[in-house]
Amino acid sequence: MMSKIEKELTVVNKKGLHARPAALFVSLVEKFDVTVTLAKGPEVVNGKSIMGILMLGAVEGTVLKITVEGAEAVEAMAEFKKFFNKQEEELVL
């Protein structure tokens, strides 16, 4: 079943959605059969584009509108939510 989900997620990581988190996010997106876009205001980037994500300059507190479309949209969105909630730990190692 094809579905499209939109959700607003907040970057909680002190260092923003940069560096390692951006790379991790792209690898996560690639695990699912979905297309993903991230929007910060009028700027929309492809969720598989590391450069696009980096250029959003999403610092701590940025609200991103994430749109997921495709057969595994529900599963993917659940993972993204988890990813955004635990970013802090991810970076600190």
Next chain:
Amino acid sequence: MSEIVLKGIPAAPGIAYGTSFILDKGEFIVPKRSISSSEIDSEIARFEEAVNNARREIHHLKAKITQDIGLAQAQIFDAHLLVLQDPALLSGVTCGIRETNLSAEYVFFTVIKKFVETFAQMPDEYLRERASDVSDISKRVLKHLMDESKLHDLDSLQDDLIIVAHDLSPSDAVSMYNKKIKGFLTDIGGRTSHTAIIAKSLGVPAVVGLKDATLKVNNQDYVVIDGQKGLVIINPSEETKELYIKEQHKIIACLEKLDDLKNLPAQTTDGKKISILANLEFSSEIPAVRKYGAEGIGLYRTEFLYMNRLDLPSEEEQFKAYRQVARAVAPFGVTIRTLDLGGDKFISSVQTPKDMSPFLGCRAIRFCLERPDIFKTQLRAILRASVYGRIQMMYPMISGLGELRQANAVLNQVKGALRDEKIAFDEQMKVGIMIEVPAAVMTAEALARETHFFSIGTNDLIQYTLAVDRVNEKTAYLYEPAHPAVLKMIQKTIDAGHNEGIHVALCGEMASDPLLAFLLLGMGIDEFSMSAASILTVKRMIRSVKLQDAQRMAYEAMQLATGQEVEEFVDAQLHKFLPL
């Protein structure tokens, strides 16, 4: 062609001559070429093939660097691979080719340029750094797209070249380490820039701060480097060449004689023994450390474990690195300096705040105290490694007792946790501090009572004492190690340490100059740590002089008014003992 002489700052000694190689002028020209509509598909295919080839190269390079240097240094290439599969980039180029009927290289170059420019303008340090990564990647792809390409990169570099660059970054250093390079010339930088450190650890000459060497020197020019005087001669005449070849033979003969000193102690003729240790950046330098007879490592710069990668090195990885070095230098010891980040050293995994004056900002111990998570991981790794050899540790850039106590409090927490977990470490491990901030010098007595040793970091101490940015070539002429103010700082530190009964070492570049080392010997330094290649020259000096004479000379030198007077005086004194 007549010879052209450029004058720069001598950064690493020696003479070299050979063919020049210009490394990345930072700009390259891609011609705008139109294609016919029937060529579009084949042009896109050509682009895809170039990307695939570039990816293959990066995989290969990653494997090679992993093997030669370590996984940590190779991890930067994971990010490069991600960029080469970035849909925004790939579809940008394929759509571009279709829409504009322009060649793959031109469209690719335009798309990449936009990314690079955007990154370069980002306020954030990490993202700005990415601009050079993206240029790197683009060069790799362009090389496959352009037949008559004059683009080069470090991996395809042939041996025996003289590298001419605007500047060398710490990541260039990593790629350069296993190459046989004859010498370095750079436009910017001072005596303690990365280029100087790399050149010294490779044992080749370098001249930095040449301002426009990358413009004056052409690729494949014949060039002579005079690393003693800081001269570069482009297209030298036969006479000049001959002169330098003779000069080089003299230096080589001298070095061969020096080799006999390898296993002899660094002892003055009146019996005072001085320890000479080596500074270390990469564990792959250990063979050189042994070759020059260093009595251990006096400064292990751990920052390099953190560089050129997207994540932080884990406790386990650091533990293994420290253990490896400790074992490799046994029976001698190693002094590990805790992370000295900031100033001119940045890493990708942590965003350091953008300081207006990075050298006065949140760097070194300040950064570690702000990020106890990172600091504690390193302290645990060092403590765990301490049972595998003679390890001691020091904090960089301590500016007062409060900071030292704070750092020690973190250390005690980590020790407590290890005890609770029943993990062994050396309970007696010595913990010292770097003296590189004038405030630390002025409070040295108090600091000495709460630390096991001092290590004077002259590179920074000079810059802070004289208020001279050491990486700015415009102020380089003010960077005077023999300035009376610097000497007084050093003397005060030595005296304070000795009054409190602790050992005072010196680990800056200053120690590797025999002239200044002679002065420092007279001032009472107990231990020198320097780039391995300089050890034997300094040892030769020590073995030729009397401590008494050095002390008398140092006392007189301290009365002089300018750095130049000091240097001239010490030089004249030293010549009495050391003919050359």
